[in-house]
Amino acid sequence: MGTIGIFASIPGQTVGVSVFTDPLKDALGLSRNQFSNAYMIGTLLSSFFVSKSGVLFDKFGARYVAFFATVILGISLLLASISVQISEGIKTILNSNSWTVPFGIMTLLFFFMRFSGQGVLTMASRNMIMMWFNKNRGKVNSISSIAISLGFSSSPIFLNRLIENNGWEVSWQLLALSLFIFSFCIIQFYRNKPEDFNLKPDGVKHTDIKVEVDQENNLTLNEAKKTRAFWMFGLVLAFSSFFTTGFTFHIVSIFSSQDYSRAQAIAIFLPISIIAIIVSTICNILSDYIQHKIYLYLMLISGIIASLGLLWLASPIGIYLLIGGLGILSGLFGVINAVTWPRYFGRKYLGAISGKVMSFLVIASAIAPSLFSYCYTKLGSYGYIGYLNLLFLGVLLIASIKVKKTQ
Incomplete structure (x- = not known):
């Protein structure tokens, strides 16, 4: 349901x-x-x-x-x-x-x-x-x-x-x-x-005494916001929302700026979707057994790969980097946005915490089309978005080193 x-x-x-x-x-x-x-x-x-x-x-x-x-x-x-x-x-x-x-x-x-x-x-x-x-x-x-x-x-x-x-x-x-x-x-x-x-x-x-009771560590929204994990996971999800929305919104224009046809631009959605489904399925199942910090690093690296693909779109390797980076990014997005929050902060205040993160995603998706458009119309290239992405992801990658699951 x-x-x-x-x-x-x-x-x-x-x-x-x-x-x-x-x-x-x-x-x-x-x-x-x-x-x-x-x-x-x-x-x-x-x-x-x-x-x-x-x-x-x-x-x-x-x-x-x-x-x-x-x-x-x-x-x-x-x-x-x-x-x-x-x-x-x-x-x-x-x-x-x-x-x-x-x-x-x-x-x-x-x-x-x-x-x-x-x-x-x-x-x-x-x-x-x-x-x-x-x-x-x-x-x-x-x-x-x-x-x-x-x-x-x-x-x-x-x-x-x-x-x-x-x-x-x-x-x-x-x-x-x-x-x-x-x-x-x-x-x-x-x-x-x-x-x-x-x-x-x-x-x-509840009456089954053979079952071990897991003690959830339920954090309030204010307590969660004081942790590095909340901001790193939240910001990488916001980045994914920003990049995928802006890229999708201007997909035909982005490819035509490098002399690709509309059909070639639309065609990349299929392989991206296939990669996303495979990554999402595997990582969702593994999420019950491994640390989610690994997914944070994978998502940051895939964002860097996709950003490099946008910068090098004129060559075939750029298209492969875009497809691979966006596919992994999209696949991991569904895992972190659903599973990570209750895993790190418990279920009691899940609504407040996920609602706050949702506001990050909505803001990112709202400003993306305009910022992509501005880079192209005012600065002459969508490549500037790639540089902006790399700078942002580089800062997040360094800041994520000390991310820990709340005890």
Whole structure:
């Protein structure tokens, strides 16, 4: 159910919104820059509230938090489907034909879509899975990660077909209806934690005296923020969100700047996805047995490899470095973002801690497209992003040497 809940967040994720970009911006009369800026501002605003929702997760549990997030996302999609009519109505009342009216409407709608979809529903669904497992947490997450990778990679094809058959307005309305139906499934099938049912993580009864009781070291958010591990893992995840979002957003432009075709640019997603699934599966299973600090180093090194690939994109070796680096980076992202937090800081305050980290990811994903664009339009090359990445990763690599698991 947690995995299906993450699927349900797709309409609020970049991969779900991007399919609606062209028909929506044309219908509203917005330029690509104006539409992108509305998306960026709405995403940035949502990041300030996502961390607060983590506290609500700890207080009320996944069931109610995910339910309200799903309802809010559904309502947002319904309003977005009639955004043109709303815009025209406000223009008539104000007696104005300014672009700021649809811009303001979409900024507000993007705020709710990103907050409820990318932020709260994803966080609550993933955390619920982690709450129910301890020793088998990595194994279970490997199954969930494979399903999520396949679901997210195929969703643009499904959504594009939906738009071609029904139009973008009806497509959003159908998605909203599906979310309202799923919200009732959440109430029926989501369960907050095993202790509510006299169970322990991994499905063991409290009354079984043969089972050794693992003493979790539950840290509050403030205590976690005082550790080096919180910042190193959080910042490397933010880097992954920044680089993958910016690179994906400008993928065609990045490759065309080095005289590659659109088809060649899009073609690299398949090998990246294959590598990511393989890495995610293996590392999730091994995460039950090895130190997660190893994953931190691997993620930093893969980021360096991908950044060098961006710098050397003019040569074939650059493409191989990009594919390998981004594949490993994406695969490890799902492991650290799900398994590491309860492993290092316990489950009691998992919502507050993961919610704070989610705000890092949302901010990074919001500023990435604009920063990539600025480097190309103002400085003349996407390569400057590679230099910026290497500097940031170099600092993190040195700072990560003293990372320790809390005792």
